[in-house]
Amino acid sequence: MQDKPRIIVIGAGVVGLAVAWHLAKSGGEVTVLDPEDPASGASSGNAGAVSSGSVAPLAMPGVLRQVPGMLLNPAGALRIPPDYLPRLLPWLARFVASARPARVAEIAHALSQLHYSAVEHHRAMLAEEGALDLLRGDGQLQVYFDDKHFAKDAAGWTLREQYGQKIEILRGAALHAFQPGLSDAYQLGVYSPDQGFSTNPRRHAESFARGVARMGGVVLRGRAQALITEGGRVTGVATDAGPLHGEYTVLAAGAWSTQLLRPLGYAIPLESQRGYHVMLPKPGLSLSRPVVAADRKAFFTPMEMGLRIAGTVEFGGLERKPNPKRAAYLLADAARVFPGISTAGCEGFWMGHRPCLPDSLPVIGPVAKWPGLWCAFGHGHLGLTGSAPTGALLASAMLGPTPNTSLAAFAPERFA
Numbered sequence: 001m002q003d004k005p006r007i008i009v010i011g012a013g014v015v016g017l018a019v020a021w022h023l024a025k026s027g028g029e030v031t032v033l034d035p036e037d038p039a040s041g042a043s044s045g046n047a048g049a050v051s052s053g054s055v056a057p058l059a060m061p062g063v064l065r066q067v068p069g070m071l072l073n074p075a076g077a078l079r080i081p082p083d084y085l086p087r088l089l090p091w092l093a094r095f096v097a098s099a100r101p102a103r104v105a106e107i108a109h110a111l112s113q114l115h116y117s118a119v120e121h122h123r124a125m126l127a128e129e130g131a132l133d134l135l136r137g138d139g140q141l142q143v144y145f146d147d148k149h150f151a152k153d154a155a156g157w158t159l160r161e162q163y164g165q166k167i168e169i170l171r172g173a174a175l176h177a178f179q180p181g182l183s184d185a186y187q188l189g190v191y192s193p194d195q196g197f198s199t200n201p202r203r204h205a206e207s208f209a210r211g212v213a214r215m216g217g218v219v220l221r222g223r224a225q226a227l228i229t230e231g232g233r234v235t236g237v238a239t240d241a242g243p244l245h246g247e248y249t250v251l252a253a254g255a256w257s258t259q260l261l262r263p264l265g266y267a268i269p270l271e272s273q274r275g276y277h278v279m280l281p282k283p284g285l286s287l288s289r290p291v292v293a294a295d296r297k298a299f300f301t302p303m304e305m306g307l308r309i310a311g312t313v314e315f316g317g318l319e320r321k322p323n324p325k326r327a328a329y330l331l332a333d334a335a336r337v338f339p340g341i342s343t344a345g346c347e348g349f350w351m352g353h354r355p356c357l358p359d360s361l362p363v364i365g366p367v368a369k370w371p372g373l374w375c376a377f378g379h380g381h382l383g384l385t386g387s388a389p390t391g392a393l394l395a396s397a398m399l400g401p402t403p404n405t406s407l408a409a410f411a412p413e414r415f416a
Helices: 014-025 063-072 082-097 101-115 118-128 147-151 154-162 172-178 201-214 254-264 324-337 380-399
Strands: 006-010 029-034 140-144 168-171 188-192 196-198 218-221 224-230 233-239 242-245 248-251 271-280 291-293 298-303 306-314 350-356 363-366 373-377
Touching: 006 014, 006 233, 014 029, 014 201, 014 248, 014 373, 014 380, 029 201, 063 082, 101 154, 101 380, 118 196, 118 201, 118 380, 140 147, 147 188, 168 172, 172 188, 201 218, 201 380, 224 254, 233 248, 248 254, 254 350, 254 373, 271 324, 271 380, 291 324, 298 324, 306 324, 350 380, 363 380, 373 380
Parallel strands: 006 029, 006 248, 029 218, 140 291, 248 373
Antiparallel strands: 140 188, 168 188, 224 233, 233 242, 271 306, 271 350, 291 298, 298 306, 363 373
């Protein structure tokens, strides 16, 4: 092996770029490969939240009762098109199994280890790239109709507090003084002062790409067609422009990652959470932080480009066309949550694929049966949050020093 190990990172989303950044900083000779421009997929269209306190998995006790609504309500915040259900059933079975209390506790512990210092990791990386203006630390606010509504999420908030997230409960007049313009229907708010957000997720990820180049790495346009194996190990990637060889290959291709793993005997149950957003360039509304309408899981995030309204989860795979109705629901949410908002100038919508695993834990670490191959994918709706700490963790595990956090909970073999 050379003094500087050659490392290929497949995927130029925010996770792949953060991994590449840390590997380059740790002394690797890094090449990033992606068929599109850096951060042009889900990394450009997310809600911008950097939520270090996000430890509660999507599957919580009682989730089975929600499945009929996912099928029957076209306007639901989480939607399963009925014709996609047969394909999704194996994933759903694992999802429901992950909601057992004992398993939820294990998942929360693993996510707490990964996300705990997310804001600090992002701040350190952005500072090195002269882009610290992108990260704001004004907290996040989640709003509920009343105590009964809040009780539905109480278990998740208990987990967050258990792992150190600070929260403040705001009621009635105090909530509306804290966030002017909010509908009177919301009478309870949970303010999390330690959480952060990005004012431009795409520029955020692009700063990581610039850092990779600054440290001698290369970001290439090209499509990974297959992993190259020799002598029982992965030695590179076959691309549409020819082979790339390296001592290590990191699979960080988001929702497309399992397509490359399957020929090696790994059937990872990865689904696309198809997320949507709309941008309001002049909303006529002043927000200092993301506001989340808990009933719809809709994020209202102030950004450089205006106000981004992001949310809805739709299953449907990678090939189904975007559904304009899902974006229209976001505009309806805007008018309902902030009655005085202006939607003038809204032009179209965005849809992207968030890689989602049934237990909400990403796949991070080495592939046991194939030396030389490492994984960093499956962060779901927490890709921006988890990107920087994933990069730091993976670089330490690959190139040293040995990290304090174990990778066992994130191993691909958990699905064997």
